Structures are given as structure tokens and as C-alpha cells.
Amino acid sequence: MRRKGIGWLLALSLLSGCADQKILEKIGFARTIILEKAEGQDKALKVTISIPKTNQTESIVYTDVARSFKQAKIHFDMQNDRRIVLGQLRQVMFGASLARQGVWLPMESVFRDPAIGIRTHVIVAEGDIGRFVTRKYVQGGTMGEYIDNLLRSDPATRGQFDTNLHTFLRDYYDDGAEPVATIIGETVEGLKVKGIALFVRDRYVAKIQAEDAMFFSLLRSDAKNVSLFMDEVETPRGAGSISLANVIGKRKIKILSPPDPNRKKPARIVVELKLKGSLMEYDDLLEMNNLASQPVLERAMGKYVADRCERLIREMQKPGADGIGIGSHVRDRMRYKDWKALDWNQAFSDAEIEVVADIKIRDYGRLIDASA
Amino acid sequence: MADGKGNDAGANAAEKTKPTLALVAESVKGCADCLHEKLAGSGAELIYFPTLVDLDCLQRDLIRPLSQASPEQLNSLLSGAPYRTATDLKSCAKSIMDGAAAVFAGQDVYLFDAPKSTGRKIEQSETETIITGPHDGFVEALEENLGVIRKRIRSPKLKSVALEVGEVAKTRAILLYVEGLANEQFVTMLTDRIQDIEIDGVSDANMLVQLIDENPNSLFPQYLTTERPDAVVSKLLGGRIAVILDGSPSVFSAPTAFLEFFSSPDDYYQRWPIGTALRILRLIGFLITICFTAFYVSVTTFHYEMIPHTMLLNLAESRSRVPFPPLIEALLMETTIELLREAGARLPTKIGQTIGIVGGIVIGQAAVQAGFTSNILIIAVAISAIASFVIPSYIMSASLRLIRFGLIVLAGILGNLGLIFGIGFLVVHMAGVTNLGTSYLTPIAPAKFMDILDTLVRGPFWALKKRPSLSRSPNKTRAKIKR
Numbered sequence: 074m075r076r077k078g079i080g081w082l083l084a085l086s087l088l089s090g091c092a093d094q095k096i097l098e099k100i101g102f103a104r105t106i107i108l109e110k111a112e113g114q115d116k117a118l119k120v121t122i123s124i125p126k127t128n129q130t131e132s133i134v135y136t137d138v139a140r141s142f143k144q145a146k147i148h149f150d151m152q153n154d155r156r157i158v159l160g161q162l163r164q165v166m167f168g169a170s171l172a173r174q175g176v177w178l179p180m181e182s183v184f185r186d187p188a189i190g191i192r193t194h195v196i197v198a199e200g201d202i203g204r205f206v207t208r209k210y211v212q213g214g215t216m217g218e219y220i221d222n223l224l225r226s227d228p229a230t231r232g233q234f235d236t237n238l239h240t241f242l243r244d245y246y247d248d249g250a251e252p253v254a255t256i257i258g259e260t261v262e263g264l265k266v267k268g269i270a271l272f273v274r275d276r277y278v279a280k281i282q283a284e285d286a287m288f289f290s291l292l293r294s295d296a297k298n299v300s301l302f303m304d305e306v307e308t309p310r311g312a313g314s315i316s317l318a319n320v321i322g323k324r325k326i327k328i329l330s331p332p333d334p335n336r337k338k339p340a341r342i343v344v345e346l347k348l349k350g351s352l353m354e355y356d357d358l359l360e361m362n363n364l365a366s367q368p369v370l371e372r373a374m375g376k377y378v379a380d381r382c383e384r385l386i387r388e389m390q391k392p393g394a395d396g397i398g399i400g401s402h403v404r405d406r407m408r409y410k411d412w413k414a415l416d417w418n419q420a421f422s423d424a425e426i427e428v429v430a431d432i433k434i435r436d437y438g439r440l441i442d443a444s445a
Numbered sequence: 446m447a448d449g450k451g452n453d454a455g456a457n458a459a460e461k462t463k464p465t466l467a468l469v470a471e472s473v474k475g476c477a478d479c480l481h482e483k484l485a486g487s488g489a490e491l492i493y494f495p496t497l498v499d500l501d502c503l504q505r506d507l508i509r510p511l512s513q514a515s516p517e518q519l520n521s522l523l524s525g526a527p528y529r530t531a532t533d534l535k536s537c538a539k540s541i542m543d544g545a546a547a548v549f550a551g552q553d554v555y556l557f558d559a560p561k562s563t564g565r566k567i568e569q570s571e572t573e574t575i576i577t578g579p580h581d582g583f584v585e586a587l588e589e590n591l592g593v594i595r596k597r598i599r600s601p602k603l604k605s606v607a608l609e610v611g612e613v614a615k616t617r618a619i620l621l622y623v624e625g626l627a628n629e630q631f632v633t634m635l636t637d638r639i640q641d642i643e644i645d646g647v648s649d650a651n652m653l654v655q656l657i658d659e660n661p662n663s664l665f666p667q668y669l670t671t672e673r674p675d676a677v678v679s680k681l682l683g684g685r686i687a688v689i690l691d692g693s694p695s696v697f698s699a700p701t702a703f704l705e706f707f708s709s710p711d712d713y714y715q716r717w718p719i720g721t722a723l724r725i726l727r728l729i730g731f732l733i734t735i736c737f738t739a740f741y742v743s744v745t746t747f748h749y750e751m752i753p754h755t756m757l758l759n760l761a762e763s764r765s766r767v768p769f770p771p772l773i774e775a776l777l778m779e780t781t782i783e784l785l786r787e788a789g790a791r792l793p794t795k796i797g798q799t800i801g802i803v804g805g806i807v808i809g810q811a812a813v814q815a816g817f818t819s820n821i822l823i824i825a826v827a828i829s830a831i832a833s834f835v836i837p838s839y840i841m842s843a844s845l846r847l848i849r850f851g852l853i854v855l856a857g858i859l860g861n862l863g864l865i866f867g868i869g870f871l872v873v874h875m876a877g878v879t880n881l882g883t884s885y886l887t888p889i890a891p892a893k894f895m896d897i898l899d900t901l902v903r904g905p906f907w908a909l910k911k912r913p914s915l916s917r918s919p920n921k922t923r924a925k926i927k928r
Contacts, residue, residue, distance in 0.1 A: 160750025
């Protein structure tokens with residue numbers, strides 16, 4: 074018995090001579106992969122990778138035009154003094170025009186690499202990406218580090234929904250949801266989150282503006298510490314802007330009736346939002362020192378949030394990109410055969426979706442008496 | 446004390462030779478330190494070892510009365526206590542070796558017990574120091590050790606069995622247990638095992654336990670040895686059996702489980718949440734000791750993706766100056782640390798400090814600057830070394846340090862797979878180890894929830910109502926406290 078165990082141990086140690094060693098100082102860790110359409114060439118990709126140097130302020134950048142990422146990587150390996158590995162990848166960045174064509178084929182090998190963890194963000198970049206990697210940033214560090222920190226501190230994406238490789242692929246494979254990615258663009262000072270890219274399968278089809286990203290996050294999952302800014306809340310005393318902070322709440326998707334393509338009846342769906350937050354800023358809309366006026370304000374805010382969310386959903390319905398995952402709820406209410414036969418993207422476009430928002434003010438601190 | 450007499454009875458059953466002056470003198474012939482003298486007044490002759498007897502006592506209670514007596518008075522004087530009659534040559538010779546003087550009055554032989562107490566006084570144990578709690582530790586003298594235990598358990602239920610170890614050395618050993626609490630089967634089992642040892646001599650309890658354990662080839666110690674009387678007392682009250690060996694400051698108890706090596710008497714003197722935290726800290730120390738350097742090796746060799754990005758760049762920079770692969774680097778550093786430790790342990794304290802300074806400078810600074818090793822490895826090796834000293838039992842900590850080398854090699858060859866493989870192999874091995882037939886992994890396998898309260902954690906006293914199931918005690922209730 075013991076001899077057998079030792080035998081196994083020996084066998085395992087001896088047979089592992091062909092182990093895939095990746096000794097730390099002999100490898101270069103790519104932090105960013107950028108894929109763009111090559112200008113004027115059909116089926117060709119412009120691949121750029123950035124490998125941070127150990128001094129943490131510079132990075133090595135390689136660019137190549139190739140048929141696929143793997144081919145480009147072979148070219149990079151020919152130049153780099155260390156073997157290039159992807160286990161510390163932090164961003165996969167697609168040029169907007171490539172993203173509109175579809176991102177799956179060029180990146181399949183990266184998507185399937187088991188070494189890549191969930192900290193990799195999927196990004197759609199607007200503008201001249203070539204400049205992004207070479208530019209110096211006042212925020213310090215290299216582009217890769219900057220974007221990584223930026224996306225993790227961005228209030229819309231922070232904690233609400235992560236546009237990382239894991240969620241991207243999960244939604245890609247889920248037939249009841251469509252993937253989303255963060256859009257990044259350039260400003261004078263640096264880079265900026267410009268919105269959220271909606272995908273259908275692997276194609277980038279529509280953009281949600283950065284201002285709407287918060288409301289999108291409310292629709293996509295339960296709210297955890299969101300800040301909401303409402304610019305035009307209609308109240309009996311007039312319109313004004315309100316800012317709610319530390320909003321927590323639940324999102325509930327109610328399927329009133331699933332779609333029935335045979336009878337040409339669209340799905341009827343209600344998205345219920347129950348939110349609670351601290352009132353941080355408000356125009357003097359109502360006399361808040363009056364207890365009775367608080368429910369009025371809450372109702373007004375509820376209507377505003379519901380309207381804005383409905384408008385967002387209409388935008389998503391146009392290309393049929395179900396970025397908030399309503400499909401998975403509809404799927405639960407249908408028979409498998411019917412769901413299989415259904416074209417959910419089309420059904421989503423046709424669906425009647427209503428948003429109901431119930432907002433409560435948790436606290437509002439000291440308020441200045443308007444009439445005083 | 447029941448020692449000595451029990452064995453006399455056993456010897457009586459065998460052949461009996463009446464001791465005579467000639468025979469006894471013959472048996473101690475060649476021992477230059479043996480004294481043979483004839484008393485002037487009574488004409489009695491004495492044979493004794495001045496090195497073994499208390500000379501003051503001998504002078505006062507034997508030599509002076511006998512010198513003043515006439516030969517006729519001699520037999521009546523010697524017939525009562527504290528003198529006893531020797532009837533058997535073997536036991537007579539043995540008594541002399543135990544520190545008795547043999548008195549030859551005509552045909553009769555009497556013995557006078559005046560053993561000298563030698564050795565150091567009771568003082569704090571050097572290997573198991575604690576902050577709060579009793580500070581006395583066992584010494585080499587068996588009587589002293591038995592005395593401090595008897596003082597703590599003042600009950601005639603504390604039974605002792607006198608045993609003898611070593612065919613030549615005939616070292617005395619005493620097996621202790623509390624009647625009604627200890628499992629009688631274990632008592633017989635342990636007694637038989639100790640009696641069955643056939644070896645020239647045993648010089649320490651830690652050596653004795655290796656002669657009676659069930660897995661002589663295992664890396665793990667299977668009996669808990671301690672130098673602390675309070676620890677032994679709590680084991681005895683928990684229904685365990687303890688054995689004291691003369692000449693050894695370590696006392697061992699049985700049956701023992703793996704996790705007992707991680708508890709210290711301190712745990713019970715602290716408030717229970719602190720005791721629990723300390724226990725958990727030691728278990729973390731255990732994991733760090735065996736795994737941390739191995740994990741460094743596996744991560745730097747195979748799993749670069751597991752390292753946080755910021756640290757990775759530093760690590761890669763530091764590693765890039767090192768000419769060896771991580772496995773060789775780690776083995777070199779671990780060997781250096783072990784060399785330092787061993788050198789420090791052998792040297793006198795005053796020179797030992799020099800070793801500390803030399804080691805600190807060589808390992809801490811120069812090795813990194815010379816590009817001999819990476820600075821993160823220094824941290825890993827140092828933390829593993831510190832963690833190994835958190836474990837209260839020195840014997841266990843030495844075992845774990847050796848296991849660490851095996852895991853480092855496995856991690857260097859197979860990465861995390863090898864590390865997990867090695868740990869799995871350890872667990873399988875430990876699950877097979879037994880002590881007096883009980884499982885070494887109790888209370889994890891077999892799972893005993895009530896025992897976990899007193900092993901992995903140190904539960905509050907109101908929760909510790911049962912004796913540990915390991916001791917298979919006939920009396921299971923330890924406390925009747927209500928919350």
C-alpha cells in the first residue's frame with residue numbers, strides 16, 4: 074500500500090519533466106491587448122500589445138498587422154526578449170469599427186485562455202487608439218494601469234456591473250442576455266468613460282451615454298451604493314435637479330405574459346425598482362421641512378427614474394440588445410421548445426416593457442427653510 | 446510510593462539466592478566507587494555507593510548507631526524500620542544501585558535506604574515557556590517530578606505503576622493514571638509495551654516514545670511529551686495516561702492526537718476568545734510553516750497569474766538578478782536558515798547571539814544585494830521560520846520543518862498541483878497513523894464536534910463539559926457548569 078503510494082509519487086515527479094514552466098523573470102506579461110481594423114486591408118487586424126516594464130512607469134508597445142491575434146503574438150515573441158504570456162492581462166480593447174464587425178473571431182483564442190482571470194476588462198475605444206498607448210498621462214503610470222484603476226473607480230461600473238471578460242463571456246453564451254462593454258474615449262486631460270457599449274452576440278450595436286450609465290446599472294442588477302443625478306424632476310411646484318447618494322435597492326423583473334409569436338402577441342414585462350437613498354442636493358422644489366411634502370417628492374423622483382429607464386429600454390429595443398438580461402427571466406416562464414423557437418432579440422424589440430420605480434428618501438440632513 | 450517493592454515481589458517468584466557478603470561483594474566487584482567498610486564497634490560490614498547515598502543520613506541513622514552498638518545488639522537493632530531484611534541477592538544488588546547501603550551482620554543482610562537526591566532544582570522549562578500560569582518545570586529526578594504531580598492531584602485515585610526500562614540501564618519509569626478516569630485497557634496496553642522493550646537503555650522520554658509507537662517510520666511524533674507539570678495534570682484529568690522516566694525532564698501522555706501538539710497550557714489561563722485566537726494563530730502558523738515557501742516556489746515557477754500585478758513587477762525585477770531557478774533558490778535559503786538554527790541551538794548562548802547577528806546581516810541584506818536570492822523569498826523563508834517556532838512542541842515543529850522541504854521540491858516540479866498533492870499525501874498518511882489504537886486526526890477524522898471545541902478552538906469552560914473522546918474515559922463528564 075505504502076510502496077504503491079511512493080510509486081505513484083515517483084511516477085508523477087518523473088513524468089512531469091515536460092511541465093510548462095513559466096519562471097517569473099523569463100516571461101513578459103502583456104497588460105493590454107488592442108485590436109483594430111487594419112486600414113484598407115480586408116480581414117486584417119492591427120494588433121497592439123503593451124507590456125509594463127518593471128520600473129512601473131514605462132511599457133513596451135508592439136504593433137503588428139496580422140490575420141489573427143495568435144499570428145501577431147508569434148511576431149511579438151520574435152521581438153521580445155521574454156516569452157509573452159497573458160495571465161496578467163487587464164484590458165482587451167477593441168476599436169469601435171472592429172467592434173461593430175464582431176469581436177469573436179479575432180479574439181477567440183484569448184477568450185478561451187484559462188490563465189486569464191476575471192480582472193480583465195472588455196473595452197470599446199473611440200478615437201485614435203494608437204495615441205492612447207504612447208501618450209503620457211498626468212494621472213501617472215502607464216495607460217494599462219490608468220484604465221484599470223479608472224474602470225474600477227468609475228461610479229457607474231464600480232460595484233454595479235463589471236464589464237470584465239467573465240461577465241462579457243457569460244452574457245455572450247447566455248441566450249437570455251447580451252454582453253456589454255465600457256466605452257472609453259480621449260479628453261485633453263486623459264481618458265474618459267464615454268458610455269456603455271451594447272452588443273448583440275459579438276457585435277457592438279448601440280451606445281448608452283455615460284449620463285445614462287447609472288440608470289442602466291439600476292436596470293441591470295440590484296443597486297448597491299449608486300449615486301443618481303436627476304436633472305429635471307417635475308413636481309407640483311416646478312422642475313429642478315436632485316441628487317441622491319448611497320442608493321441601495323432591489324430590481325425585480327415581472328413577466329406579465331411571455332411572448333407568443335404564433336398569435337403575434339408581444340411579451341408584457343414590468344421592471345420594478347425599489348430604491349432608497351440619501352438626499353444630497355436639491356433645488357428648492359418643495360418645502361422639505363414639511364413632512365407631507367416628502368412623499369410628493371418621492372413620487373416625482375420615482376416618475377423621473379421610471380421615465381428615464383423606459384427611454385433607455387426603448388433605445389436598447391431598437392437594435393434588440395437585451396443588455397439587462399430580461400431574456401433569462403422570460404426563458405424561465407416558457408417551455409424549452411418555445412424558447413428555442415423564439416428569436417429573443419426580435420421578441421425583445423417588440424416587447425412591451427414598463428418600468429415602475431418606488432423611491433424612498435432615507436435621510437436628508439439639515440435642510441434650509443425655503444420660506445425663511 | 447510503590448516503586449521498588451512491586452519489583453521485589455516479581456523477583457521473588459524467580460530463583461532466590463540468599464545474599465551473603467561474598468556474593469554481594471562479588472556482584473559489585475570492579476566498581477571502584479563502591480565502598481566496603483567494617484564498623485569498629487559492632488563489627489557490621491557495609492557495602493554502598495557513596496555516589497548514590499545521602500552520606501549525612503547514612504552517618505546519622507546507620508553508621509553512628511551501629512558503631513555505638515555491641516555485636517549482640519546488632520540484629521535486634523536492625524530488625525525494625527527503617528532497616529529491612531534482604532532475602533534475595535538480585536533485589537539486594539538492585540537496592541544498592543538505587544541508593545541503599547547493605548549491612549552484613551553475621552549471616553543476615555539488611556538494607557538501609559538513603560538515596561541521594563541529585564540533579565538540578567525545579568525550575569522553569571526552557572523549551573516550553575509561558576507567560577501566565579505556573580512556572581515550574583520537570584527536572585531529571587523522577588521523585589521530584591512525581592512529587593509535583595502528586596501535589597497537584599491530591600487524591601489516592603492517582604495510581605502509579607512502577608516500571609523498568611532497559612536491560613542494562615534498568616531506568617525507572619512510572620506510569621500514572623487516575624483511576625476511574627483513564628481507560629484501563631490503555632493502561633494495560635501501555636504497561637505491556639513499556640515492559641516489552643528489550644534495549645540496553647533509554648536516556649530520555651522522547652526516545653522511549655519512539656520505542657513504543659505504532660508508526661515508527663512516520664515523520665510525526667505520536668506521543669505528546671512536555672516539561673510542564675500543569676500540562677501533564679490536565680492530561681491526567683482528561684483521562685489520559687502519563688509516563689515519567691527517571692533522568693528525563695520530559696513526561697509523555699497517551700493517547701495523543703495531532704492537534705494536541707498545537708495547544709499550550711496558556712490557552713486555558715487566558716479568556717476563552719483569546720485562547721481560541723491563539724489556537725487559530727498556531728494553526729495558521731502550521732500552514733505557513735509547511736506551505737509558504739513552497740507556494741512562493743510554485744507561484745514564481747508556474748502560476749505568475751496568481752500574483753497581484755503591482756507586486757509582480759517588483760518580484761520580477763528582484764528575481765531577474767538571481768541566477769538560479771526559484772526551486773534551487775528556495776532550497777538554498779531554507780538550508781541556510783536551518784544551518785543557522787542548528788548552529789544557534791548547539792552553541793552556548795553567548796556565542797549564539799553572534800550567530801543571530803551574522804545570520805541577520807547575511808540573510809537579510811547581503812544575500813539580496815549580491816543577487817543570491819530575491820527579497821520576497823527572504824520574507825517567505827523568514828516568515829516560515831518564525832511560524833515554525835509558534836508551535837509549542839519543539840518535536841512537532843522540527844517534523845514540520847522537514848516536511849516543508851518535501852513540499853518545496855514538489856511545488857518546484859509540479860506547481861500548485863504538486864503542493865496540493867503533497868498536502869493530500871500528508872493527510873492520507875496522518876489519517877493512517879494511530880496512537881494506542883486511536884486515530885491521530887481526532888476530532889477531525891473521526892469527526893467529534895464536542896472535541897473540536899477543545900482542540901481547533903478553546904471553548905469557554907461552560908462548553909467543555911465532556912472529557913476528550915480520545916481518552917475513551919469511563920467517566921465522560923468533566924464539568925457540571927451551567928452557563
